[in-house]
Amino acid sequence: MNAELIKEQFPILNQEINGHPLVYLDSAATAQKPRAVLDALKHYYEFDNANVHRGVHTLGSRATDAYEGAREKVAKFIGAAHTKEVIFTRGTTTALNLVASSYGPSAVKSGDEIVITPMEHHSNLIPWQQLALRTGATLKYIPLQPDGSIALDEVEKIITDKTRIVATAYVSNVLGVVNPVKEIAAIAHKHGAVMVVDGAQSTPHMKVDVQSLDCDFYAFSGHKMCGPTGIGVLYGKKHLLEAMEPIEFGGEMIDDVGLHESTWKELPWKFEGGTPIIAGAVGLAAAIDFLQEIGLDEIHRHETKLAAYAIGRLSEIEGITIYGPREREVGLVTFNLDDVHPHDVATVLDASGIAIRAGHHCCQPLMRWLEASATARASLYIYNTEQDIDRLAEALIQTKEYFA
Amino acid sequence: MQLDDLYRRVIMDHYKNPRNKGKFEDGGVTVDLNNPTCGDRISLQLKIEDGIVKDARFSGEGCSISMSSASMMTEAVKGRTYEEALDMANRFSLLMQGESVDFDDYDYEDIEALSGVCKFPARIKCATLAWNALKKGIDEE
Numbered sequence: 001m002n003a004e005l006i007k008e009q010f011p012i013l014n015q016e017i018n019g020h021p022l023v024y025l026d027s028a029a030t031a032q033k034p035r036a037v038l039d040a041l042k043h044y045y046e047f048d049n050a051n052v053h054r055g056v057h058t059l060g061s062r063a064t065d066a067y068e069g070a071r072e073k074v075a076k077f078i079g080a081a082h083t084k085e086v087i088f089t090r091g092t093t094t095a096l097n098l099v100a101s102s103y104g105p106s107a108v109k110s111g112d113e114i115v116i117t118p119m120e121h122h123s124n125l126i127p128w129q130q131l132a133l134r135t136g137a138t139l140k141y142i143p144l145q146p147d148g149s150i151a152l153d154e155v156e157k158i159i160t161d162k163t164r165i166v167a168t169a170y171v172s173n174v175l176g177v178v179n180p181v182k183e184i185a186a187i188a189h190k191h192g193a194v195m196v197v198d199g200a201q202s203t204p205h206m207k208v209d210v211q212s213l214d215c216d217f218y219a220f221s222g223h224k225m226c227g228p229t230g231i232g233v234l235y236g237k238k239h240l241l242e243a244m245e246p247i248e249f250g251g252e253m254i255d256d257v258g259l260h261e262s263t264w265k266e267l268p269w270k271f272e273g274g275t276p277i278i279a280g281a282v283g284l285a286a287a288i289d290f291l292q293e294i295g296l297d298e299i300h301r302h303e304t305k306l307a308a309y310a311i312g313r314l315s316e317i318e319g320i321t322i323y324g325p326r327e328r329e330v331g332l333v334t335f336n337l338d339d340v341h342p343h344d345v346a347t348v349l350d351a352s353g354i355a356i357r358a359g360h361h362c363c364q365p366l367m368r369w370l371e372a373s374a375t376a377r378a379s380l381y382i383y384n385t386e387q388d389i390d391r392l393a394e395a396l397i398q399t400k401e402y403f404a
Numbered sequence: 405m406q407l408d409d410l411y412r413r414v415i416m417d418h419y420k421n422p423r424n425k426g427k428f429e430d431g432g433v434t435v436d437l438n439n440p441t442c443g444d445r446i447s448l449q450l451k452i453e454d455g456i457v458k459d460a461r462f463s464g465e466g467c468s469i470s471m472s473s474a475s476m477m478t479e480a481v482k483g484r485t486y487e488e489a490l491d492m493a494n495r496f497s498l499l500m501q502g503e504s505v506d507f508d509d510y511d512y513e514d515i516e517a518l519s520g521v522c523k524f525p526a527r528i529k530c531a532t533l534a535w536n537a538l539k540k541g542i543d544e545e
Contacts (some may be wrong), residue, residue, distance in 0.1 A: 343442060343467035344411075347527060351407045360443040367443065373465040374443040402407070403416075403468075 001298045007383040009034040020353030023388045028173050028201060028332055028379030029357050030223045033287075037226055040286035044279050051275055053252060063278055070281035071268070077288050078218065079209035080235055084267040087234040087241070088281055092200040093123040095219035095234035096167075098271065099196055100127035102244045103217075103236075104165070107194070110136030113163040115193070117142045117150060117179075118369050119172045122362040124198040128167055137164070144369065147325040148175040155187050163193040170202035174361050174370075174377065175324035176307070176332040178202070182213045189214070194240065200224055204381070205303055205330055207296040210235050222280060227287035231280030234271075241267050248273035291382075299382055303331035306380050306389065313393040319400065323370055331380030334361075337396065340403045342376040348399040354392055409520035410527070411468065418472035418514065423479045424461050432459070435541040439533050444470045448478075448537040452545045457481045457489050462534065469527050473518060474534035480512045486542050493535045500528050 007013050010032045015022050024032060044066060050059035052067045068083075075083045089095040104127075108114060114128045118141050132139040142158050145151050150168070159166060166188040170181050185195035194216035202208060204225035210218045217240070222231040236244075246253055246264055253273040255263040264270035291299065310333050314320055319338035337345055342358035349356055357377045360367045367373065378392055432451040438444070444466035451459040460478040464471070477496075481489040488510070495505045496515065502522040507515050521531045 341467035343444075343469070343527070343530060347410065347524060348407060359441065364443070373445070402411070 001294050001302055001382070003302065003383055003385045006034075006294065007385070009036070010383055011035060011038070013383055017353040017355070018351050023354045023384075023391050025378040025380065025384065025388065025392060026355045026357050027204075027381035027384075028224070028377065030229065031204060031226050031381050032383065033226055033228065033283075034290050036290050037228070037283050037286045041228060041279055041283045044282045049279070052278055053269070066282050066285075067276065067278045070285035073285045073288050074233055077208075077292070078203070078233075078235055079211050081211060082238055085235055085238050085241065087236070087268045087271045088277055089219075089232045089234050090230055090277065091221040091223070091232035092198060092219045093232075095217075095232050096124050096196070096198060097127050098234055098247060099217050099219070099236070100131045101247045102271075103194070103240065104128075104131040105135060106244070108132075108135045108137045108164045111162065112137045113140050113160060114138070115140045115142060115159055115163050115166045115188075117168050118144055119148065119175055119177075119363065119366050120167070120169055121173055121198065121200065122364070123200075124167055124169060124196075125365065128165070131165075138162075142168070148172070148323065148370075149177050149325055150179050150184070152180060152183055152187070155184050159187050159191050159193065161191050163188065163191050165196060166193050167196035167198065169198040169200070170208075171205070171330050171332075172324070172366075173201045173332070174334050174363050174366055174375070176328040176330050176334070177324055178206075178329050181215060185214050185216075201330070201332070204291070205296075206300045216240055222284040222287060225284075225287055226290055228280050228283035231277045231284045233284075238267065241271070244271075246270045246273065250274050252276065294382060300329065302382065303380055304329050306384060306386070307331045307333065309386055310378065310380065310389045310392075313389050314396070317393065317396055317400070320396070323372075323375060331384070332377065333379075334375045334377045336372060336375050337400055340399060342374045344403065345376045345396070345399055348402060349392070349395050352391070352395045352398070354395050356392075410524055412517040412520065414514050414517035415468060415472045418475040419468040422462075422471060422475040424475065424482070425463060426461050427463060428459060428461055433541050433545050435537045435544070437533060437537040437540065439466075439470070439529055441529070442467075444530060444533055446470070446474055446533055446537050448474070448534065448541055450538070450541040450545065452486060452542070455485050455487075457484050457486060460538075462537075466533070467527075467530055469518070469521060469530040470533050473531045474537075476512075476514050476518070477534040477538060480507070480510065480515060481538060484510075486545070489538060490542060493539050496535050497532070500532055 048062040050063040052064040196217040199220040203220035218235040223229040250273040346358035446464035
């Protein structure tokens with residue numbers, strides 16, 4: 001793949017910030033949108049917009065076809081066995097909260113265990129913390145290895161017959177590690193627990209097959225994979241979703257409503273109360289087409305190569321600390337410069353037109369584990385090039401000089 | 405965007421040689437304040453007697469803007485009545501909104517070096533953290 005040509009398809013990247021060509025290195029927070037996605041949204045609103053599943057008119061059919069077509073596309077994209085296993089949500093956070101709020105209380109009781117890791121994003125940590133607090137279950141953490149990775153023998157020790165839910169990120173948004181979720185799922189299943197995977201940082205960057213991973217739930221967001229904000233997906237195994245109760249009630253999700261009792265639609269609609277995120281789903285489908293045209297394996301190769309280049313270039317800078325394993329498959333590098341706070345790093349880089357993230361990255365427990373109050377993070381995607389990394393490295397050296 | 409508007413010499417001096425950093429053991433009111441969006445935290449101690457801020461110390465973690473602002477704030481309010489301290493806090497808020505205010509009558513002009521922060525919207529909350537802690541501390545007293 002040619003990242004330069006891909007970059008040309010992203011209108012936002014063709015601008016100057018503070019007098020310098022923009023280098024966007026914050027795709028782990030949100031990815032930019034290619035013209036194909038922007039055009040799909042515009043086309044939907046200009047030609048097809050209507051509410052779904054109710055109108056008899058032509059636009060209603062078109063909107064419904066577009067929305068349900070997007071669901072089929074997502075199902076194929078992640079390798080789901082059935083389209084009805086794909087529930088549209090607002091994003092990863094909403095998807096994980098849906099599992100914790102609906103599946104959680106039916107599966108977890110006092111004395112049971114929920115197992116997560118200290119590297120989780122707050123959205124895959126607080127829902128389980130709350131579930132544990134509400135049910136009296138114990139929240140246990142798989143300890144991290146010194147480089148931030150997960151060792152399966154530790155997983156074997158932590159998961160027991162009391163464990164009901166295991167939840168981990170596929171890819172850490174700070175450490176850039178790819179966790180062995182397939183192997184963790186197998187251990188969870190051996191003990192009768194379900195496996196929940198936070199796929200926010202994996203889905204945009206590598207081929208995902210939920211059946212091969214054999215995870216029970218898998219959540220991801222559209223906006224980190226070139227889609228619009230406000231659309232995400234919860235995948236769940238059919239028999240689990242069928243047994244779960246909806247947590248939002250209203251239009252679209254009902255079968256029959258009486259004065260005192262109601263019944264729900266079948267999957268997936270019983271979890272999609274209210275007018276759904278139609279345009280978001282259309283945009284997500286366009287993003288999937290865009291990524292598949294490049295090829296997920298190709299994207300993964302590009303990022304692995306670029307990550308190695310980034311780690312090599314940044315390691316040359318004196319006084320830099322790079323967090324996480326040195327070898328990595330995903331294009332995400334978290335670091336700190338000695339004696340310069342990450343906010344100051346981010347401000348100085350912004351003055352050179354380089355956008356990075358600084359802060360705790362919604363991972364406060366992990367920051368404590370790293371013994372850092374905050375870190376800087378450069379995250380890469382399909383439109384980034386070695387030249388972008390060079391600009392980053394040069395600007396970091398200037399930052400050090402500025403604060404010396 | 406001029407970085408030197410933000411990082412003036414006075415600011416870097418307060419960042420590298422913070423005034424009133426540390427803790428006193430005896431009495432006073434302690435305010436712990438976080439900036440949850442970025443992880444900055446400050447612990448401010450105030451000793452207020454007879455309506456006068458007798459002493460102020462701070463500890464915490466944060467960027468050059470938040471820590472230099474805390475250093476300046478503690479230096480500025482020491483020996484002031486709490487009405488004066490609140491007046492300074494209000495002037496600081498105006499300064500962050502880009503208004504032209506001065507601290508001449510308080511004979512403490514270091515703070516004005518932070519006026520450039522208003523051109524960096526993402527950093528205003530860094531500069532105001534210590535002053536918010538001050539206001540909370542005076543409220544509690």
